[in-house]
Amino acid sequence: MTDALLKTTYPLFLDIQLGFEQHGFEPFQLTVQQGLSLEGITGIFGHSGSGKSTLLRAIAGLEKKITGSITLNNIDLINSDSNIFIKAEQRNIGLVFQDSRLFPHLNVVDNLKFATKRCKNNRLNFDEIIKLTALDNLRHKSIHELSGGQKQRVALARAILAEPILLLLDEPLSALDRKAKASLLSLMLKVQDELQLPMFYVSHSLDELQQVCDKLLVLSQGKVIGYDAIHTMIHQLNYSDVTSDADDIIHQQTSLSLPITTLDNGQGLAILALNDVENIYLPALDESFTKETLRCFILASDISISLTEPINSSIVNHLFVKISSIDIMKNKVLITAISVKGKIEQEFFINISTFSQQRLALNINQQVYLQFKASAVRTYLY
């Protein structure tokens, strides 16, 4: 193994200048030229066939027909000009696959030991990782006895125990039910918090990515169409063609991380501070919730606009905003508005029909009220 890949300095910097071409029945081309500073969890989003898994496999060293280069902290993982190709087993990069890929001839603990036996660092404590990933009761179970969620937990623990410098996750939740997905996402966040291991998380579910990622890279038809902080990137996607291609998968939305003021106000609501004067209400959270901020999103279709303050309404959230843009998209309108009361400006995205837009005669810079129910403030995890 390349010694430099055993102990590396964080943050990692990954520079990708690659081309990949697949001929035949389903021709496909991937071209990525992107520098990425990897801290926390970086999401890769794209629809099927956008090239996200191919990109991940290229970084992992499982895709050999690559032209160009990938360097990790100035170490060439691949450089087709200099004929450099560091094999997957020598890159010290971990990968959790969509289908867990546990070894069927080994039980849970032996699958985990497969990783530790080949680990050159051995800095992590085996029992602590078992505890962290809640696998203590499954230690001696056969792989065939595990549920899908349990298998992915073992696969995650196995990947961590190999002590990689970067962990890649290729749609690890796609085969799981909603409950198992939420549980594994929470586990990923816990692992990231405790181990500070940079992760690349590939998914075609924006809801999942919104909950865990710090940054987001968006691929479409083999090309990078955006890379930014998670909320900024999700907001940029509201204007993108990517959304209109697959309206059933992603929806225009306002993505937020807000400090929690009250978990339960005794009247069934939790309160988040939008700014120094305005709050956002959502259904009460469990008292055991320990985080100080909450990631949530509000679908653009769940927010409505009123020209006067809707004080005589059961809808609890109303915010005073200024319209910053009006974009007509097919038969609906995307309104972008900015909160005006507090010191921090927050963008909101609202979908209304062209009928409503004309009836209210909305204009840019016009000040209006937004209203949305508490239940419209969604969070994938909690």
Add this chain to the structure above:
Amino acid sequence: MINSDVLALLTTLKMAALTTLILLILGTPLAWYLAKMRSRFKVIIEAIVALPLVLPPTVLGFYLLIAFSPQHLPGQLWQQATGQQLAFSFSAIVIGSVLYSMPFVVQPLQKAFEQLGDPLLEAGAMLGAGPMDRFFNIVLPITKASFITAASLGFAHTVGEFGVILMIGGNIPGETRVLSIALFDHVEAFDYARAHVLAISLLIGSMVLLASIYLLNNPRKKTMNKAKR
């Protein structure tokens, strides 16, 4: 002095064991290569490996006899290297058996490697396992049953070989006289009693071996074991 039939049995077991060992050593990488090969030439190599399944043994034996003779290059090279003639030797019947039993070892292994595919090997690589590590710690344990099947079929087929051995080995006691040749000798000499003993022994031996393979690969038994766990 050892009974000639016992001597033939020992020669047969020695030949079959050596052939099986050589076939596992040579056949494993060949089966691996064929399982992973994407070239259009794959079918040609597969056809060559499978040829002994359809070719009359005497045809293979005839060409090997010519090749092993001191007048031709393989035979000459052997003679130069060992100082002994290759045709009508124990080495000749082992080489002939390796070629003749090749498909019985290569095909089950190729099928097992194809079924295994790349996913688990990629998982192994991502955990730091190199190619040999992956082979011995992932491929071998998972395809163990196919290795046993391949070895058993290779062994059983070699034990039952007649045509090729008769052509390239002749009938030299302790050297090339194997059970099938000894049986043929007894029939020629109208010694049906001794022929019966050899024939029934070969029949029962083959039957036991095949039944063991099928028992090992019985999906019902595997399911029952899994359920017990």
